[in-house]
Amino acid sequence: MSKKKKTIEELLGEALVLEEHPYKIPDNWIWVRLGYISNYIQRGKSPKYVEFSNVKVISQKCVQWSGFDITRARYINEETLKNYQKERFLQKNDLLWNSTGTGTIGRIALITDELEGIVVADSHVTVVRPENSVINSQLLYRWLSSPYVQNKLNNAWSGSTNQVELNLSTVKQHQVPLPPLNEQKRIAEKVERLLSKIEEAKQLIEEAKETFELRRAAILDKAFRGELTRKWRGENADITTANEWIEQINLLKEGTKTKYKDQLDSSILEKLYELPREWKWVRLNDLIEASTYGTSAKTNDDVTGTPVLRMGNIVDGYLELNNLKYLPNNHEDVLKYDLQTNDLLFNRTNS
Known part of the structure; x- marks a missing residue:
């Protein structure tokens, strides 16, 4: 007797997982094997590509977290269709699961619309065709794309780096929490509403x-x-007159030694915008006590030393005090470049 002719009770009886379950679920739910609640689970076939035909072939590029993207499909030689059983032709509600390669394996998409013409999958994509009288396709898709399942896949892959495979047996034996069908529909609808928000x-x-x-x-x-x-x-014009303020700035400039030789392009002065009459343009050099490059000494990972702030610690105007490097506390640069409250730090190299 084929699987399609079995009753729902027979399907669920075969699918029931009797050993240890991943976690506790409501009493009216059951844990089942994916292979027993699916009409078809199979990897696609290696295609013979052509420039154009009436038959599209789905690759891993078509299976994105953003959804199923048939615009990335290529074409297959129609003559090779004689080697394909009709069950390999993709249809609405099929799940497509990327099954090879670091960075792409585990990515999954659901075919939500009717397909035009014949569409097949290549050998890097596993097709899962749910038994819709038992499992809601949308809910199954959300389960297989959930962090719980995707994280577990890290321990289910086989093969070396960049050659990892999601074996067919692993897919078929995968456990699925199965609520009653009516509840599945309500859960799926609520999940979609919340994810939409x-x-x-x-x-x-x-x-x-x-x-x-x-x-x-x-x-x-x-x-x-x-x-x-x-x-x-306008309300506090008598606090400091323009002349008094300019006089203070000039005194500050006269009493401060030059930190750096003035290299300002004189043409910049012509492009400065007009300020309120109480304001004045001044050089930064006239407003600071000192300016210097930081240490170039070799740092280490010894946290008992003095932390050294590097370019990566300055992010969007704030200090991120992680991934620090250190200098020995008795290093000569520790006192030389000791930072103080109200110091300004800015990155001076790289793009």
């Missing part, structure tokens, strides 16, 4: 990120043109 939130975040730098730049531009404090200046 996550995608919407993700899209909003991405859109906000696109405008973040523009808004940040606009705020800083207004700040250093005096636009953010225009009203305040």
Whole structure:
């Protein structure tokens, strides 16, 4: 008797997993083997490609986490179809599981629409055709793409690096938590609703990120043109007059020794924008006590030493104090380059 003619009770009886289960599930659920709740599980065949034909062949490029992408399909020699059983022709609700290669193995997609013409899979893709009277295809897809299953696949692969394989026997023996069919439908619908909300939130975040730098730049531009404090200046004009403020800056400049030779291109001065009358353009050199490169001494991983901040520790205006390197506490550069509160650090090399 073929599997298709068996009753649901017979299918579930054969599929039932009696040994240790991965985790506890509700009492009216059961653990089953994927092979027993599928009408067909098989790797595709190595195709004989042609430039164009009426038959498309699915490769791992068509199986993306973003979904099934038939636009990446190639074409197969129609003459070779005589070597294909009809069950190899892909159909709606089939699951496609990438089964070879580091970085692609385990990636899975569901065919959600009717396919036009004959479509087959190549030998790097496993086709899983669920028994829809027992398991909801959408729910099965979400289970097989879940972090729980994908993480377990790391221990299920065989072969050497870049030649790893997801064996057919491993696929067929894979355990699946199976709720009653009506509950499956409700779970699948709720999962899709919740994931849809996550995608919407993700899209909003991405859109906000696109405008973040523009808004940040606009705020800083207004700040250093005096636009953010225009009203305040009008209400506090008597606190410091323009002449008094300029006099203070000039005194500061006169009392501070030159840190570096002035190499400013004079043409830059012609391009500076106009400031409020109380403001003045000055060189950074006139506002600092000192400026110096950091240590170039060889560091190590001894955490009992003094931590050294490197370029990678400066991220988006903040210090990330991880992946640190160290200098011995008695190293001459420790005191020479000791950092203080209100010091400014900036990366000066590389793109």
